[in-house]
Amino acid sequence: MTLRIDDFNGRTRPYRSELLAHCYRMLASIHDAEDAVQETFLRAWRGYDSFEDRSSIRTWLYRIATNACLRALENRGRRALPTGLGGPCGDPAADLPEWPELPWLEPIPDALLGDPSGDSTDPLTTVARRHSVKLAYIAALQHLAPRQRAVLVLRDVLSFTAAEVAAMLDTTPTAVNSLLQRARSQIGAAQPDEADIQELSPGRERDLLDRFVAAMHAHDIPGLVAVLTEDAAYEMPPFPSWFRGAEMIGRMVSAQSPAEGPGDHLLVPTAANGQPAFGLYMPDEYGVFRAFNLQVLTVTPTGVSHVVAFFDLRLFARFGLPETATPT
Structure with missing residues (x-):
């Protein structure tokens, strides 16, 4: 045997x-x-x-x-992303409904x-x-x-x-x-x-990712807009609403993110689906940085063209990411 x-x-x-x-x-x-x-x-x-x-x-x-x-x-039923369900949202400050019952793509x-x-x-x-x-x-x-x-x-x-x-x-x-x-x-x-076959050079990708992280850490909305492509998309399952365009995304992050200023966004790098990704942590009322969402980025030579922010916190354990993180 x-x-x-x-x-x-x-x-x-x-x-x-x-x-x-x-x-x-x-x-x-x-x-x-x-x-x-x-x-x-x-x-x-x-x-x-x-x-x-x-x-x-x-x-x-x-x-x-x-x-x-x-x-x-x-x-x-098929698993989906918000971009597969309908057109983009036109109001960056709108209330965002949540559809946890939908079988979202992971x-x-x-x-x-x-x-x-x-x-x-x-x-x-x-x-x-x-x-x-x-x-x-x-x-x-x-x-x-x-x-x-x-x-x-x-x-x-x-x-x-x-x-x-x-x-x-x-x-x-x-x-x-x-x-x-x-x-x-x-x-x-x-x-x-x-x-x-003409893939993005590692140096160019690293530069764009560094700019993305720096803008997020500094809560620098203009800096974030500058690293996105003009027609970038941003989606956040299980919220069905999604946003199109760098300027619109910047306004949405400014209106919807609970971050109050520099240092409230902490990003820990990982990789998903052959793409760069980050675990995003936000401080709670005691200042402890807790898992908030997992962001998977599509990076092109001209900038970040797509961000999918997954709010399923079970994913942090699957990616070997801790529930809490400490700024360095």
Whole structure:
């Protein structure tokens, strides 16, 4: 029995991170993805004696994981971000309703993803796999029907053949190709292209992030506006309202943030979905800096183009961030 367990663990463990990334693409939730991976390994263990290496163990695991995700998606609404629900809010000082009952999209820590490029040496494939965990792409995937989503990810991100995907989904290669064509047409501009290979230089990204942090720490609204792109977006699940434009965002932060002045915003760096992120802490009535929201940034050569501030405080523990922080 011990030898069997060791053999199973030795063959399957190397795929845990990429299976988690796959389940996350399908389910848009770190918590649901971890449940699906747990189910995958439990089912794989129970079926290991009958596996008999009729396919690669990686393909076999992806079949189990994909079907676990499809079962999880039965009778379940899609996860969303506020930008996917309607147009931007036009009043930066408006009362912000909260919709905690909506199944919001969740970010995932980079530390759990491993290397999203896998073993690919093709630049376009590498870019596609890195792009495939970005928040914008995950949000776009949620607009697809579950089987379309599965086919698109398995074919375009993970490069399985139509025949392999057909075997995973108990269908035909013709049906897979039809699903893929419809998925590609629906997801449209969310797909990466060759232009995406020209990635932001680390020095330029560091400069923009330093300016963003400095503006937040100083509660410098003009400085924050200056580091945002002109058409930047700012959203804050579980609040459905979102804001478009650097000036509008600056006015919203000024009106809505409980910060009263410099030093009230404390940012602790982390990384999510292959993007820079920060845990934001705010002082309570005793001056203790407590978790407030988790911000995931999209950084372009011209500035920060998108901020998603997640107010689900459970995420701090998932990202290894403390409940309280001390200014340095």
